[in-house]
Amino acid sequence: KAGVTQTPRYLIKTRGQQVTLSCSPISGHRSVSWYQQTPGQGLQFLFEYFSETQRNKGNFPGRFSGRQFSNSRSEMNVSTLELGDSALYLCASSLGSTLNYGYTFGSGTRLTVV
Amino acid sequence: GQSLEQPSEVTAVEGAIVQINCTYQTSGFYGLSWYQQHDGGAPTFLSYNGLDGLEETGRFSSFLSRSDSYGYLLLQELQMKDSASYFCAVRGPRRSNRKLIWGLGTSLAVNP
Numbered sequence A: 001k002a003g004v005t006q007t008p009r010y011l012i013k014t015r016g017q018q019v020t021l022s023c024s025p026i027s028g029h030r031s032v033s034w035y036q037q038t039p040g041q042g043l044q045f046l047f048e049y050f051s052e053t054q055r056n057k058g059n060f061p062g063r064f065s066g067r068q069f070s071n072s073r074s075e076m077n078v079s080t081l082e083l084g085d086s087a088l089y090l091c092a093s094s095l096g097s098t099l100n101y102g103y104t105f106g107s108g109t110r111l112t113v114v
Numbered sequence B: 001g002q003s004l005e006q007p008s009e010v011t012a013v014e015g016a017i018v019q020i021n022c023t024y025q026t027s028g029f030y031g032l033s034w035y036q037q038h039d040g041g042a043p044t045f046l047s048y049n050g051l052d053g054l055e056e057t058g059r060f061s062s063f064l065s066r067s068d069s070y071g072y073l074l075l076q077e078l079q080m081k082d083s084a085s086y087f088c089a090v091r092g093p094r095r096s097n098r099k100l101i102w103g104l105g106t107s108l109a110v111n112p
Helices: none
Strands: A005-007 A010-013 A019-024 A031-038 A042-050 A053-057 A064-068 A074-078 A087-094 A109-113 B009-013 B018-024 B030-037 B044-049 B053-057 B060-065 B070-075 B084-091 B100-102 B106-111
Touching: A005 A087, A010 A019, A019 A087, A019 A109, A031 A074, A042 A064, A042 A074, A042 B084, A042 B100, A053 A064, A074 A087, B009 B018, B018 B084, B018 B106, B030 B060, B044 B053, B044 B060, B044 B070, B070 B084
Parallel strands: A010 A109, B009 B106
Antiparallel strands: A005 A019, A019 A074, A031 A042, A031 A087, A042 A053, A064 A074, A087 A109, B018 B070, B030 B044, B030 B084, B053 B060, B060 B070, B084 B100, B084 B106
């Protein structure tokens, strides 16, 4: 079966611009979560969606937003980009919203803000 | 606040056994998972402990003690390919709306 697909793989944006990243989960998976990963900072939790509802949100400013569609595909948006937003953004999907299902991660979108 | 603590780096030699600990600062968390991430790759799911005790999957075992808010990942018969970062993750207590919490990761270097 196809894995978690994230598009685009690489992105270069200018400070002040906005960006939308896309995540297509594994077919049948209803839970999608997003993470920001920078060297030395591990996985910083952004949001978690289950059946189009945001279940949880991490400690990120309001410039970071997301949504999930009825087909479980998810998007995240970052407005007014800052240099510090440069990172690898990972999406993960799971059958359910509990840890025992295990999350499958996509390869990520590497965002560079210049 | 709620956080997970893991050692930042661990070094071992091929064939050895290594234990990576994960402690949670606040009680009431739900389950403990472990993920492996090779440089440039995506994290991959290794194990899940919902109850206290040891779970074994091949060379890897994971342990959980909910009363101690403590768990560990045990890697046996280390191989060079085990060099990677290992992350523990829990789902926080009900009062946090069961928010996902991740450790900062442990970088394991396996030397010949």
